[in-house]
Amino acid sequence: MQHIIDRFISYVTIDTEADPNSNTTPSSAKQWDLANKLVEELKNIGLQDVTIDDKAYIQATLPSNIDREVPTIGFVSHFDTTPDFTGANVKPQIVHNYDGGDIVLNKEQNVVLSPSYFEDLLLYKGQTLITTDGTTLLGADDKAGITEIVTAMEYLIQHPEIKHGTIKVGFTPDEEIGRGADFFDVEKFGCDWAYTMDGSQIGELEFENFNAAGVKLKFKGKSVHPGYAKGKMINSMLLANKYISKLPKKQVPERTQDYEGFFHVVHFDGSIEETNVELIIRDHDRKKFEKRKKFAQKIADKINKKYEKQFGGDIVEIQIKDQYYNMREKVEPVMHIVSIAEKAMKNLGIKPIIKPIRGGTDGSRLSYMGLPCPNIFAGGHNFHGKYEYVPVESMQKAVEVIIEIAKITAEIKK
Structure with a gap:
C-alpha cells in the first residue's frame, strides 16, 4: 500500500x-x-x-x-x-x-x-x-x-x-x-x-454520459449619461439577466440528479455596452439535448426581435457548439x-x-x-x-x- x-x-x-x-x-x-x-x-x-x-x-x-x-x-x-x-x-x-x-x-x-x-x-x-x-x-x-x-x-x-x-x-x-x-x-x-x-x-x-454543448452569448448595449438616458440607454447586463431569467429555474446542476439534464451559467462578465455570458447544456437523452439547444437559441431570437428597431440589428450574438455525446x-x-x-x-x-x-x-x-x-x-x-x-x-x-x-x-x- x-x-x-x-x-x-x-x-x-x-x-x-x-x-x-x-x-x-x-x-x-x-x-x-x-x-x-x-x-x-x-x-x-x-x-x-x-x-x-x-x-x-x-x-x-x-x-x-x-x-x-x-x-x-x-x-x-x-x-x-x-x-x-x-x-x-x-x-x-x-x-x-x-x-x-x-x-x-x-x-x-x-x-x-x-x-x-x-x-x-x-x-x-x-x-x-x-x-x-x-x-x-x-x-x-x-x-x-x-x-x-x-x-x-x-x-x-x-x-x-x-x-x-x-x-x-x-x-x-x-x-x-x-x-x-x-x-x-x-x-x-x-x-x-x-x-x-x-x-x-x-x-x-x-x-x-451527458450529451454536452457550450453556449457563448454576447449582449450589446448603448451607454448614455444616466441623467438623460430615458428611451436611449440599453443596458447589456440587464439584457443578459433577462436571458438567464428565461432558463428553467429548476433545471440547474444544484437541483438535478441521475438522468436529469440542465442549463448551467458558468461565466458572466459585463458592462453597459457589452456583456458576455457562457453556459453549458447537458442531457443524457439526445432528443432532449437537441430541444435544449433550440430553446437556448429561441430565447436569443426573441430578444433580438424585441430590440430590432431600437438597436438596428441583432442585439444578442449566440454561438452553440457541441462538445461531446x-x-x-x-x-x-x-x-x-x-x-x-x-x-x-x-x-x-x-x-x-x-x-x-x-x-x-x-x-x-x-x-x-x-x-x-x-x-x-x-x-x-x-x-x-x-x-x-x-x-x-x-x-x-x-x-x-x-x-x-x-x-x-x-x-x-x-
Whole structure:
C-alpha cells in the first residue's frame, strides 16, 4: 500500500493545471513536467514501445504472454487537473485508520472535511485517506487513475505467471477542458476496446454520459449619461439577466440528479455596452439535448426581435457548439466489454455501481472515434476542490480490477 501512496503523491505534487484560454496542446507547459516523468517511469517498470508525441500524448505496450490471439485492450487516464481550483503546491495529508469523525484540513483557515456534510466519508472508516491541506485540490482526478494503471502494469510485469493478452496504456493532457481526445491516435493505440480509469467511488462502472454543448452569448448595449438616458440607454447586463431569467429555474446542476439534464451559467462578465455570458447544456437523452439547444437559441431570437428597431440589428450574438455525446450509443453494440468489467469487480468482492456519468470523460470522445471505452472507478471523491480525498484501499482495488480484467480477457478467443 505504501508503494501506491508514494507513487500517487509523486504525481499530485506536480502542478498540471490545464488552461482553457490557451490554444496550445498541452494547454499549459507545466503538464510536460509530469508527462516526461511518466514516460521515464513506464520505461523503468518495463513497458515497451513507450512514446510521447509533440502534444504530450503518451502510449505504451505490455506485450501478450500467451500463445493465442485474444483481444487487445487499453487503459486510459489524463494527467491534467481542472482550472476550477488551484493545483499548485499540493500538500497531501495522510489520515491513517480514519475514525469517522471530522478531519481538519487547515486549522488556520478553519477548513474541515466532515461526514456531516460529506456522508460518503463514513464508507471508509478504518481506512487510509489522502486529503488536501485545505488550500488546493488534490488531483485524484485523474492522477489516481494514472497511479492505478502504472501500478497494475508493474505488477503484471513482475508476475509473468498471470496470463494476459496485449495491453495498451494511454495518458492524455487537457481532459479537464474538453480536449483530452483531440489528438489521441486511436489507430496507433490499436485496441479492440479500452477503459478509462476516471470514475469516483469504488465500484463505479459507467457507459453513459451527458450529451454536452457550450453556449457563448454576447449582449450589446448603448451607454448614455444616466441623467438623460430615458428611451436611449440599453443596458447589456440587464439584457443578459433577462436571458438567464428565461432558463428553467429548476433545471440547474444544484437541483438535478441521475438522468436529469440542465442549463448551467458558468461565466458572466459585463458592462453597459457589452456583456458576455457562457453556459453549458447537458442531457443524457439526445432528443432532449437537441430541444435544449433550440430553446437556448429561441430565447436569443426573441430578444433580438424585441430590440430590432431600437438597436438596428441583432442585439444578442449566440454561438452553440457541441462538445461531446453520450457514449452509450457506441458501447451498447459491444456490451460484453461492460460485462467483463462488472465480472472483474464481482470476482474481487466489489459491488458494481452501474450509473450514468453526470459529466464526460475521454472515453466518451474516444468511443465516437472508434474506441469503445467505458469508465471505471479511480476512487476519489469531491473532485475539483479543497475537500477532495481518496481512500488508498480504493486505489488498491482499482489496481486489482485492472489485473482481473486482463485475466478475464486472456480467456476470450478473438
